Amino acid sequence: MGGFQICESDGRSPHTLKANEIEPYLKDHTITVSAEDILDKSKGDFLSKALVLLQVFWFILQVLARITQHLAITELELVTLGYAILNFIVYFCWWNKPFDVHYPIKFNKQPSSKSSKTSLPMPATNSSTASSITPTHEGGDLEDGPYASGTFTDKEKNASFQLACVVATIFRGIHCMGWDFEFPTKLEAWLWRTSSITITSIPICLLLLNQSNNAIQWTLTCVHSQLCHSKPILLVIPLQMVKAILSSLSSTTSVIKLGMTFLLYPLARLVLLVQMFVVLRNPDPGIHTSVDWVTYIPHF
Incomplete structure (x- = not known):
């Protein structure tokens, strides 16, 4: 959503508050906003989301039924x-995430000699308040725009990356189900x-490379710390060599990931996108x- 913006009393441009x-x-x-106030800004409701999921579920059900009855499926x-x-x-x-929110929730910062007191938030919901709202962020630093968000810790970034790799592997692994399909x-x-094997294995490889790079960076930190405290020349030279090797490995893993x-992934994905249409020139008669x-479904 648009987030919360604080309007300075001296007329400066609104500042979007980060999580911290x-x-x-x-x-x-000072900020008292209920869940109902936030959901009221959404352009989507339970019915619209349910209808979309019903259509998607209907398609998945048809494909699963064809697999169960050993009927042909196209790529x-x-x-x-x-x-x-x-x-x-x-x-x-994203079920509870407000959909298509354009305007942030604004509140005014009142000047005070002792403390910074602020008024209650004033949601900007229509064009009649166009003079006091910012509908979209154009140019400038995105982190200070109406759609800014808080920063993530390294632990949160690693967890998000691992989850993304798992989801990507499952999604791309479905392409491998076409291993025994009929091709012209x-x-x-x-x-x-x-x-199919390429795009499925890439997330796993990226996850392993990312973990390896984290281990290399941790080792580099330890080596650098030892170099700062090592006095004998006999220890400095081996540590310098280890540091050079680890730096080279870190650069290599970064190049491989890129x-x-x-x-590799765009090329493999392009092949699949072209293939799934090209093979329709000579489809399996069973698809009809x-x-x-x-x-499977009770009916009248």
Whole structure:
């Protein structure tokens, strides 16, 4: 959402509060906003989200039914299945997140000789208050814009990266289900298999490289600390050599991660995107067979 903005009394541009800056205002009850006030700013509700998930679930159900009945599935449906499952994960994580919020919640900072007292927040919700709100952030430092957020600790960054790698592996692993699909040529079959394995293994490799790089950086810190306190020349020279080797390894892992992220993955993804449309020129006749819904869904 737009976050909270404090308007200075001297007329300066509003400042968006970060997570660590909001806490003092919450403790002294200067900012008192209920969950209902925040959800009221959302353009989406339970019904709209439920309808989207129902459509996605209907597609997933059809694909699973075709698999159960051993009916043919196209590569395009397989890729769409991956995105559909990913869509469920996104909706689960963002279910309570306000949708399409344009305006932040503003409150005025009142001057005081002893302490900085502030008035209660005044939500800006319509165009009639256009003179006192900032609908969008154009230019400038993003961290000081209306959509700024707090900073993350190293532990939170590592946890987020690990979770992203797990989700990416599951999503991309679905492409490997097309290993035994019918392809017009053997070359196209092996292109699909190779690309599927590539995009599935990249998150795992990135996770391992990231952990290795963290270990290297920790070791470098220890070596640097020893160099600062080591007096004998016999210890300094080996430590300098170890530091040079570790620095080289750190640079190598960074280059490998960049190559996987910006070269190998886009190439493999492009092959899959082209393949799932090209193979439709000669599809399996079984894709035209409908699912026997009588066995799976009660109906009238």
